[in-house]
Amino acid sequence: MLLNIFKAIIEFEAFRNAFVAAIVIGIISPLIGSVVVIRRLSNIADTLSHFSLAGVVIGVFISKLINLPFSPIFMGIIFSIGGTFLVEKIRNFYKNYKELSMAIIISLGVSLSGLFISITTGVTTSYTTGLLFGSILSVGKTDLILILFFAISIFIFIGFYYKQIITLCFDETYARISGISVKALQLLITIILALAISIFIELVGVLLISALLIIPVASSILVGKSFKGTIIFAIIISLLSILCGFTVSFYLKLPLGSTIAMANIFVLFIIFLIVKLKNSRYKKKKIKDEITV
Amino acid sequence: MRISVNNLTFAYTQRPVLKNISFNLSSGNFLSVVGKNGTGKSTLIKCLLKIVAVPNNTIFFDDIDINAMKRFYHVGYVPQKLDFAYEFPITVSEFLSCAYLKRKDAFFTALINALDLNPIYRENINNLSGGQLQRVFIARSLLNKPKILILDEPTVSIDNESVAALHNILKDLHSNNVTIILSTHDFDFAKNLTDYYLALNEKGEYQFLPRKDYDNVIEYI
Numbered sequence: 001m002l003l004n005i006f007k008a009i010i011e012f013e014a015f016r017n018a019f020v021a022a023i024v025i026g027i028i029s030p031l032i033g034s035v036v037v038i039r040r041l042s043n044i045a046d047t048l049s050h051f052s053l054a055g056v057v058i059g060v061f062i063s064k065l066i067n068l069p070f071s072p073i074f075m076g077i078i079f080s081i082g083g084t085f086l087v088e089k090i091r092n093f094y095k096n097y098k099e100l101s102m103a104i105i106i107s108l109g110v111s112l113s114g115l116f117i118s119i120t121t122g123v124t125t126s127y128t129t130g131l132l133f134g135s136i137l138s139v140g141k142t143d144l145i146l147i148l149f150f151a152i153s154i155f156i157f158i159g160f161y162y163k164q165i166i167t168l169c170f171d172e173t174y175a176r177i178s179g180i181s182v183k184a185l186q187l188l189i190t191i192i193l194a195l196a197i198s199i200f201i202e203l204v205g206v207l208l209i210s211a212l213l214i215i216p217v218a219s220s221i222l223v224g225k226s227f228k229g230t231i232i233f234a235i236i237i238s239l240l241s242i243l244c245g246f247t248v249s250f251y252l253k254l255p256l257g258s259t260i261a262m263a264n265i266f267v268l269f270i271i272f273l274i275v276k277l278k279n280s281r282y283k284k285k286k287i288k289d290e291i292t293v
Numbered sequence: 294m295r296i297s298v299n300n301l302t303f304a305y306t307q308r309p310v311l312k313n314i315s316f317n318l319s320s321g322n323f324l325s326v327v328g329k330n331g332t333g334k335s336t337l338i339k340c341l342l343k344i345v346a347v348p349n350n351t352i353f354f355d356d357i358d359i360n361a362m363k364r365f366y367h368v369g370y371v372p373q374k375l376d377f378a379y380e381f382p383i384t385v386s387e388f389l390s391c392a393y394l395k396r397k398d399a400f401f402t403a404l405i406n407a408l409d410l411n412p413i414y415r416e417n418i419n420n421l422s423g424g425q426l427q428r429v430f431i432a433r434s435l436l437n438k439p440k441i442l443i444l445d446e447p448t449v450s451i452d453n454e455s456v457a458a459l460h461n462i463l464k465d466l467h468s469n470n471v472t473i474i475l476s477t478h479d480f481d482f483a484k485n486l487t488d489y490y491l492a493l494n495e496k497g498e499y500q501f502l503p504r505k506d507y508d509n510v511i512e513y514i
């Protein structure tokens with residue numbers, strides 16, 4: 001049975017592109033996701049993906065009117081970056097309910113998307129479903145090159161700024177006084193997150209981007225003991241989920257984004273179970289020891 | 294390093310938390326900032342570290358306005374334990390080697406040994422006790438060989454043994470001419486090390502007094 005999937009990867013370019021893209025994204029997602037989790041930006045990832053959707057849809061709308069020299073995805077990137085600044089601006093209006101800014105931007109993104117989908121001629125249901133839940137099989141060579149270029153850039157960025165990123169993530173005040181250019185680094189991180197979200201839309205869709213970025217990290221922090229170990233474990237979970245998602249999607253003809261997200265969530269629930277069992281065993285042992293004493 | 298604060302006023306809203314505070318410290322002085330909760334101890338620390346925006350010409354390190362300093366090369370900072378609440382695993386080794394922006398060298402190793410961090414070097418930082426975590430923070434604050442060390446309530450939620458260890462570390466640094474600013478509600482913790490007290494009260498007023506006026510400090514607060 002597995003032979004069929006290997007055959008498909010070797011013989012069909014679209015399938016091969018999709019597979020390579022998924023593997024590359026599976027490796028870089030936990031790297032970005034861990035920074036997002038430590039800096040407590042998980043909700044921002046969701047907010048930006050919804051706002052980015054509006055950008056893509058508006059890009060499609062404009063491309064129907066004039067000949068756009070770039071893909072609508074680039075509009076998504078612009079909206080994604082713009083969204084981070086809008087969230088920051090709106091946050092300043094509230095003292096105690098700062099998270100409201102994200103809800104406002106999500107609403108704006110979804111309503112703009114709905115509006116422009118309805119007034120754009122020739123937008124098919126499969127296209128919008130693709131945006132929402134992903135359409136990785138439509139990943140072309142240019143998209144694949146873009147993803148590879150992005151992944152290499154991430155590795156170079158991490159290679160150069162590993163210590164600074166970790167220090168900033170764990171203690172912004174210390175980073176500031178030890179001479180790290182906090183604002184510049186934060187801006188770079190935000191731009192990388194925005195780029196990742198826009199690029200990942202094609203793979204898993206707007207609604208499941210968080211699953212790719214956050215859930216492998218959410219699983220590994222429950223069992224990790226060191227930073228490096230946690231990241232490596234998150235990458236393993238991410239890759240396993242992608243391979244499982246691919247296989248299930250291939251044989252059962254289910255949407256790939258959903259199967260990858262479900263595989264991720266399945267792993268998370270298994271880890272919940274293991275942690276729960278471990279904790280209850282530890283408690284029982286503790287009580288037993290106390291009785292013996 | 295000398296510290297000079299001139300007429301520092303700071304307000305989050307309309308009501309100032311700090312009002313016209315002025316004091317001067319020479320190199321190697323030990324200042325204890327004391328006062329009840331909400332009197333502005335942490336705010337003063339934030340001002341000194343430029344975490345909040347302070348007006349020009351109010352805080353000087355060695356006669357240089359801190360607003361003109363891009364980097365605080367010679368300032369060490371020990372945060373409150375409560376400010377560090379993470380679940381993401383990171384070992385003491387990873388935490389400190391990342392904070393040390395250079396490659397590990399003899400100084401780094403000597404610091405780890407001096408603070409007795411070897412037994413917990415591979416431990417997840419989130420599993421440490423309050424006292425152990427405090428030692429890690431102190432090690433981190435000393436990585437850039439500070440001439441000024443600022444500590445925000447370092448004795449909160451740590452055991453007596455760790456408090457005594459912290460006292461000895463501060464004593465060593467004090468004798469090595471490091472200027473120390475300690476924000477604390479525990480008046481007795483650094484009583485024998487303190488050169489000056491900055492006593493803050495709930496009305497936003499303050500008194501800057503030498504150690505010999507300890508009794509007045511207690512009375513003022």
